[in-house]
Amino acid sequence: MNSAAPAHIEIRDLTMAYGSRVIQQDLSFDIQRGDIFVIMGGSGCGKSTLLKHLLGLIEPSVGDILYSGTSFTHAQSTQRDAMRQTWGITYQSGGLFSAMSLSQNVSLPLQLYTNHTPAEVADIVAYKLALVGLAGYQEYYPSEISGGMRKRAALARAIALDPEILFFDEPSAGLDPISSRLLDDLIAQLQESLGATVVMVTHELPSIFAIANNSVYLDAKTQTMIATGDPKELRDHNDQPVVRQFLNRGSSTASKEQV
Amino acid sequence: MSDPTPGFQLRTSGTDAATLKLTGDWIQGMPHGDFQSLQSELATSGCRRLEIDGTELGEWDSILMAFLLQCYNYCRQETILLSTHQLPSGAEKLLQVATAVPIHKPPEERPRSWLDALNPGQLLHIIFSEARESLAFIGEVSVALLRLALGKANTRLTDFKNFCYQAGPDAFAIISLTSILVGMILAYLGAVQLQQFGAEIYVADLVVIGMLREMGVLMTAIVMAGRTGAAYAAQLGTMQTNEEIDAITTMGISPIEFLVLPRMLALIVIMPLLTIYADLLGMVGGGIVAGGMGITPLQYIGEGKTAMSFTHVAVGLIKSVVFAILIAVAGCRSGINSGRSSAAVGQAATEAVVTAIVYLIVADAAINIIFQQLNI
16 A cells, blocks of 8 residues: 555654663554554553654664654754644643643743734634633643643643644543543544644553554564554454454453454 | 635624625634624624635634634624534534533632732731741651651661762862852951951961851851752652652651651761861861961961860851751751642742751851850
């Protein structure tokens, strides 16, 4: 299935290491435009490390990461900043600025990278907060709202600039099933209406099956990726027992017929 | 090619229905009509049903959505029936998501005037509760110290050793620099005055007594308040943020015994040693200046020896222990009472240094007055 345009994100022969300790090696996969892509794997396999490589917070030991066909790894820092402007990122614990109110948090990227008037910025902030179900919470501080609301506020900040790519690090970690379901729905709806590419690190099986359409499985033991594709397919038809086991919540009896 | 300038037209059709026609590219950087003008048009038209027509809409982004959201909220408030079926499907869906949850109304807050800050009753209350908290903290520390003396406290020796190392050897460089310079400053200060009487030799007395009784210990304490006191507040504040202090409490360990005592004891042990070190270097610094004024090192040492007495050394050391306790109390108390955010941890560190320095100056003045009265 070769399309003419390059994939939105391409990972080429990536090796990640902290000093001499190799985390994962020989990673090569594509993330297509409009995918909801999940990076999964057991604890400590390097999921978050891979995300940090994609974000440019850690440099790869070997290999290249390309966005829309342009190398990110070899880009200058100004070029990187320009590329990052089309991304929206939410961090594991939100990453909201605790000294700023929600409206200040969301308006910061708007003030930095657009030339909207203050009144327009206020309107857009109201709209973004409404999108994540936090209309009217403009003047609240992150410490005054609950954990689930903080995750959604972080999402509002991430989508402030209508990003082309949304990165999530464990979006539903620490949320109750209902909140985490609502967050999943929200991510899927935003993806659909904005047409963005979503890359998320998670091991919440319900949300993986609910919204993801592509994935990569990182194995800690062999230190490389052992499966890619639609997680539902992987669960039922992958030839690696460890992948089926992971996606079936450890029940090793998972056979190929089971749905 | 149609006109890309974004705009809207309100057309009434029938008695109470109206159509809002959106045209052009509603994207960033294009001047568009603001909602206020639409609102006044809507109010004058008096329509009860509004249909939004987006068939001639060009490109659009969040600007359009922010505009539509305002429309929606206005219509809901005025109970105008709004139809959005003519919008691009993405925009319609986003509007649905954005309006799924009703707007939260924050509770009314009574605006506080700045005069409140000057209310004497309020001020007195703050000072009173502050003093009570400090006393309670000192009380808890005393109880913990008693338990330590009885051998019942959960204080780990390894923690104590680590803190000693952090507070002591790690601080040598900065203490060396400040105390040599303070010794030189004292010498210059005295030299200018004493030269007028031809009494340069007494610079040695001034430096020795000044360093031993006052400047050596005070400068060390201020450096330690900024260095170690702030570090304690930041460490404990971060532990509070990470719920480590909760974990310690629920394990049945007193955070005072486990966290505060090793820090405080380390400072109590290290401060007198650092003070002696600072005193010595300060005297060397003074000697350098004296040498520049024609006093030979032998003269300086001889004169300094006569000025030195056990009382002066003891006064400095007593002060250093008191200051150590005050720095540790200020640092640890701010840290443990810190809020649970990054801003609060910063605030705790600032508070630790400010309170420690206030404590230091007040305690120093008090000790000097007492010793003066006692002729020590």
